[in-house]
Amino acid sequence: MSVTQETEKKQWGGTRTRKVLNILLKVLGAIVIAILLFVAIVYSVNKISSHSEKKRLEPYGQHVSVDGKQMNVTIQGEGQETIVLLPGFGTASPALDFKPLISELSPDYKVVVIEPFGYGLSDQTEKERSTANIVSEIHDALQSLHINRYILMGHSISGIYSLDYVNKYSNEVSAFVGLDSSVPPISEQKIDSSDTQPIKWFRNLGFARVQLKLSADPYDGLPYDEQTKEQLNILIRKNMYNTTQLNEAESMYSNFKAAEQLTFPVNLPVLFFIQKNHPATDKWIPEHEKLIKDSAHGEVVLLEANHYLYRSHAKEIAEQFRRFMTSP
Incomplete structure (x- = not known):
């Protein structure tokens, strides 16, 4: 092969490589643009x-001042x-979520639902979600x-x-009722702020809404009317992954x-x-049995x-509860 032919071959090879690189860059650029456009659409939607849901949200309950x-x-x-x-943890609207149980209990009891900070229609707080702070606020x-x-039911x-x-x-609480309540030996995994930071971005960019859209309806087939379910869904989207609840997740361990x-x-x-299983x-x-083995x-x-x-x-819970409270 002559020098001229070898040179031409190298030039052709270089040109081909540049064309391939240009195509790859254009494809990569198109992918990046598509991703950015998708994120922008999700964020805007x-x-x-x-904003629209905020107008449709129907207030309920009453506000009390706690820690300002x-x-x-x-x-x-x-x-x-x-x-x-x-x-x-993470219940979007305790007052609405407990509605079936409230309906069963309220004919015989005064039922008070507390929506801790970061839940329902309560404010958020920057105060650490330690047990001591949460208990004091309640x-x-x-x-x-x-x-x-009162009887505490959690x-x-x-x-x-x-x-x-x-x-x-102890001088105020007359009984405790646990509704599949957590017990100390079965602990949650440790979560650090580095774990929750991506979740904040996920929420702020609007992807929590996409996640909910793709998830099954947790209230499907349950005794909640359509208006209540609509309000619950609005509050789920409002409160999901808010900073107060993420701080509670970090404090959980x-x-x-x-x-x-x-x-x-x-x-x-x-x-x-x-739950049985x-x-x-x-x-x-x-x-759970161990936790009450010494209880009278x-x-x-x-x-x-x-x-x-x-x-x-x-x-069934309301009936069993009444039986328990009246038994010797």
Whole structure:
């Protein structure tokens, strides 16, 4: 091969390489533009939809001042005894989510639903979501309402907060009822701020709305009317992954660890409603039984239900609760 032919071959090879690179860069550029356009659309749709939903949101309950912020509380029923309902982690609207159970309890009891900061229609807070702070805020809300004697009824993570609560305010709490409530030995995984930062971006860019759109309806087939479900869905999109709840997630591991040193007062009546078949652990029932082994009046009721058993088994819970409270 002559020098001229070799040179021409190299030039042709170089030209071909440049063409391939140019095509790859154009494809890459198109992909980047498409991604940015998709993100922009998701962000814009979320902003517009959030603004529209804010107008459709129907206020409920009443606000009480706690630590300079507004905490939302609902009260239904006029019974002589008072039940204070506390939600599980991330419940978008405790007052609406507990609606089936409230309907069953309110004919005989005064039912108070506390919406902690970051939940329902309550303000958010930058104060650390330690058990001590959460318990203090709930107590302050009840004090503002002049509620000084009550039965504490908590779902999921509220079981951990309630362990601290019933020991600090044992002169106020007449009984505790756990609705598939958490127990200290079965702890959540440790979550750091570095884990939640991407979730904040995920929410702020509007992708939480996309996630919900692709998820199954948690209230499908349950006793919630269409208007209530619409309001619940608005509040799910409003509160999902908010900064207060993410801070609570970061504090969860240490809150569980602190609760390991606590137990229920011996003379406090304790009733647990728990799912019969926990999907992740076989220690769910034994650990609840262990927590009340020294209680003078303690009981575990097993239900064929999932974690949100009060949504599907409200009538049975109310009936068993009345039986327990009237039994010797």
